[in-house]
Amino acid sequence: MSSPESSEYDGTEAAPHGKARTTEWPLWEIFIRGQHGLSHRHVGSLHAADAEMAIKNARDVYTRRNEGVSIWAVEASAIAASSPEEKGALYEPANDKVYRHPTFFDIPDEVGAM
Amino acid sequence: MYAQMIKSTGKGIKSLDEMEPEERAFQERIDAGGKIEPKDWMPDGYRKNLIRQIGQHAHSEIVGQLPEGNWITRAPTLERKAILLAKVQDEAGHGLYLYCAAETLGVTRDQMTRDLLSGKMKYSSIFNYPTLTWADMGAVGWLVDGAAIMNQVPLQRTSYGPYARAMVRICKEESFHQRQGFDIMMKMVKGTEAQRKMAQDALNRFWFPALMMFGPSDKDSVHSAQSMAWKIKMNTNDELRRKFVDETVPQAEYLGLTIPDETLKFNEETGHYDFAEPDWEEFFQVLKGNGPCNTERLAARNRAWDEGRWVREGLLAHAEKKRSRQMAAE
Numbered sequence: 552m553s554s555p556e557s558s559e560y561d562g563t564e565a566a567p568h569g570k571a572r573t574t575e576w577p578l579w580e581i582f583i584r585g586q587h588g589l590s591h592r593h594v595g596s597l598h599a600a601d602a603e604m605a606i607k608n609a610r611d612v613y614t615r616r617n618e619g620v621s622i623w624a625v626e627a628s629a630i631a632a633s634s635p636e637e638k639g640a641l642y643e644p645a646n647d648k649v650y651r652h653p654t655f656f657d658i659p660d661e662v663g664a665m
Numbered sequence: 666m667y668a669q670m671i672k673s674t675g676k677g678i679k680s681l682d683e684m685e686p687e688e689r690a691f692q693e694r695i696d697a698g699g700k701i702e703p704k705d706w707m708p709d710g711y712r713k714n715l716i717r718q719i720g721q722h723a724h725s726e727i728v729g730q731l732p733e734g735n736w737i738t739r740a741p742t743l744e745r746k747a748i749l750l751a752k753v754q755d756e757a758g759h760g761l762y763l764y765c766a767a768e769t770l771g772v773t774r775d776q777m778t779r780d781l782l783s784g785k786m787k788y789s790s791i792f793n794y795p796t797l798t799w800a801d802m803g804a805v806g807w808l809v810d811g812a813a814i815m816n817q818v819p820l821q822r823t824s825y826g827p828y829a830r831a832m833v834r835i836c837k838e839e840s841f842h843q844r845q846g847f848d849i850m851m852k853m854v855k856g857t858e859a860q861r862k863m864a865q866d867a868l869n870r871f872w873f874p875a876l877m878m879f880g881p882s883d884k885d886s887v888h889s890a891q892s893m894a895w896k897i898k899m900n901t902n903d904e905l906r907r908k909f910v911d912e913t914v915p916q917a918e919y920l921g922l923t924i925p926d927e928t929l930k931f932n933e934e935t936g937h938y939d940f941a942e943p944d945w946e947e948f949f950q951v952l953k954g955n956g957p958c959n960t961e962r963l964a965a966r967n968r969a970w971d972e973g974r975w976v977r978e979g980l981l982a983h984a985e986k987k988r989s990r991q992m993a994a995e
Contacts, residue, residue: 575773575774575775576977576980576981578768594834595761595762595765595766595830595831595834596765596768597761597765598774600980600981600983600984601980601983601984601987601988604980604984611754611758612758612761612762615751615754615755615758615838616838632704634704635702635704635705635706
């Protein structure tokens, strides 16, 4: 693993994402639902003292151009996430089940659309 | 280019064969156009370089509000004022998108802020120049945001997922900024003789500082190769600078303004303009803190941070009080 000759960030080696310093407002992850019936989508994060402020800030930071009709704010520390190292084992069970895809089955042309 | 002179690891680029399996897989993923996400394995140098680059970019957006904020109360019409307010608000938003991208790399917002306020982290040299007249609002939007777009559009394809996604949002909004600047310039050159002169004067003062935004010439840019291999820099400084000149010169001609460079000439052979390099000594001086407005800009950020302290602490205390009352009631 390469390492820079002089690091300016030794003091903050990989602080867990979402873990705020004591002086810092908590980090909130923001999800926005757009106009067209799609589900909420993650758009980024921001800092806020509480949920009410998180939603107000999200309005200003992420919907200045009518990007959304609904905002979810979730404290980043409350999110559980899968880890990339588990990628193989976690998704492996789906790999050998190609029959879950409709293209697995050959339907004769004369049957028509199915 | 809102990020200039990013220090890279001191080592040269390793070939794939020299890499440990983890790093090799990482580099091959980047070579194949894949994205690196926050929890993925990454070399330490990649993480630190990105923190510096994204952080500097974010700081530039935030400090960049100052030269324009200077004119909000003095905009010539209510409409111009509303537009300028919206633009400056966008810059704050861009800073926040970028801070949140940098935070996914394990640096805190407070740490980045502290490093800006102490002068340890830099912001773009361009914001250390003063905005003296209303025409400067035109020149800043047209040239400074124009130069920023040149760099940000390719960065939408950068290898770090959160940075690329922030760039996509920023680019969507940035074109408004350049157009509103050009619109101001069009209005000025069609105005009185004094207004036309003001527009020319703004171009004269901002041309070379805008060219400096792309960073030093490739031959003096020692940190580029690793960043390009990692796809956190997509084009060389000189490539982007030339592209900017090629696009901007015809726009200046349309405005009837003269680029303040007597050597500027279209080169039929290369298909590009030949142009004079900015004064690099001035550039290094500005980066070192000796530009016309360095002291003022940093003082303004420090003042905002210090004077906002009671608000930050008060709102946190209020939130805690509300939470404990809610818990008591349950």
